[in-house]
Amino acid sequence: MSTAERVTGTVKTAAVGFDHVYKAFVARGRRSEPVLALQDVAFDVRPGAFVSLVGPSGCGKSTCLNLVAGLSGPSEGVVTHHGRPVRGVNTEVGYITQEDNxxxxxxxxxxxxxxxxxxxxxxxxxxxxxxxxxxxxxxxxxxxxxxxxxxxxxxxxxxxxxxxxxxxDVVLMDEPFGPLDAQTRVILQAELLKLWQRLRPTVLFVTHDLVEAIALSDRILVFTANPGTIKREYTVDIPRPRDPFRIHETPGFSELHEALWADIRAEIGGAEIGGEAP
Incomplete structure (x- = not known):
């Protein structure tokens, strides 16, 4: 997908763009080789879309959010916000973390x-x-x-x-419901959908909960294990508005959930050990 989408006959610049982005880290105070966190990550997010990033722990999902927020810069490639490269702290985006702060x-x-x-x-x-x-x-x-x-x-x-x-106009969310109990999580998912449908910000959402990703998202990007790159992209074709309380009963949910879990299980070695899907 290019950084400009053709919408109703006009070209619309992506709200967020990753153009072949690499990110390496070097441990402070140590003489060591850089650790590659992201490798050749390329994707766009159209204005008003809800896109979730899923994958094994440590695969660079949160690093992607930090790059959009300008809290860190790419080692190679370009991260854009409405077509402009992000250079320095990006005060035009909102950032919601696990802590309420x-x-x-x-x-x-x-x-x-x-x-x-x-x-x-x-x-x-x-x-x-x-x-x-x-x-x-x-x-x-x-x-x-x-x-x-x-x-x-x-x-x-x-x-x-x-x-x-x-x-x-762009809201970054890094496992915002992670610390909460299951019942409260679903309640807040429903409230987040209500707010998003009213305001229509562009949302880039990191989660380990595949049910949550399906309930909320237009698209889901599955990352490989470290170094993170995009293994597969899924479009969530479940019609909106959605009810997170009954998402399991929706046609197409089980097939999408199974496909997502198969991709992630292969990355974490679960193909050998089995295990239940998150």
Whole structure:
């Protein structure tokens, strides 16, 4: 796929592009050969798409997010954001990690407003927008609560809307639901889909949960074991809107899940040891 897609007769630049990207790391303070984390990674993400990266631990999925965020630069190749090479910290993208990273001395409202406050959004406007998003994820009534007074799921909701509230066109998500229990994960998957369908940011999502990837994504990229490169790409043809609570019952789910797990099991040596799919 090229870095420009033809959409309804016009050329539309990819929101995120990887053009034959390599990334090597050298351990600090040691004389050693560089360790290759990514090898010849090439893919595009069209604006408004939801793309998941899956693969064995240590295959470079999170490194891809860091490259888009400009927290690290490629050793070779080019990473682009709307056609422009990423050079230095990319403040135009949002980044959601496993940790909620809420400021303990600020209330729920104060945390959700933080990004808008730093960007100089007027007080009344940012409060109204924060209130709207807090209501969207069912946290109305908790505006003046501090993070230690909220459950893990509530803190995760707050972290997500804090990123989405100031209209980042690209949102990077690195296993955001990893630390949560299974029931809360599915609830938050449903809420994330609701927010994404309303706002339509471009999402690049890292997960080890294949069910989660299928429930959320337009496309799923499977990475090989280290050094990571794209082994296969899957299009998720399950119609939207989707219900994460019943995704297992959807036609086509079982076949896609089995194919994904077969690819990943081969990378981690599971072809010999067997094991259940995640």
């Amino acid at each position: 809420l400021l303990p001395w600020r209330t729920l409202s104060g945390n959700v407003e933080l990004g808008m406050e730093l960007r100089g959004v007027p007080r009344d406007e940012r409060r109204a927008r924060a209130r709207e998003f807090i209501e969207l994820v069912g946290l109305a009534g908790f505006e003046e609560h501090y993070p230690h007074e909220l459950s893990g799921g509530m803190r995760k909701r707050a972290g997500i809307i804090r990123t989405l509230v100031h209209d980042s």
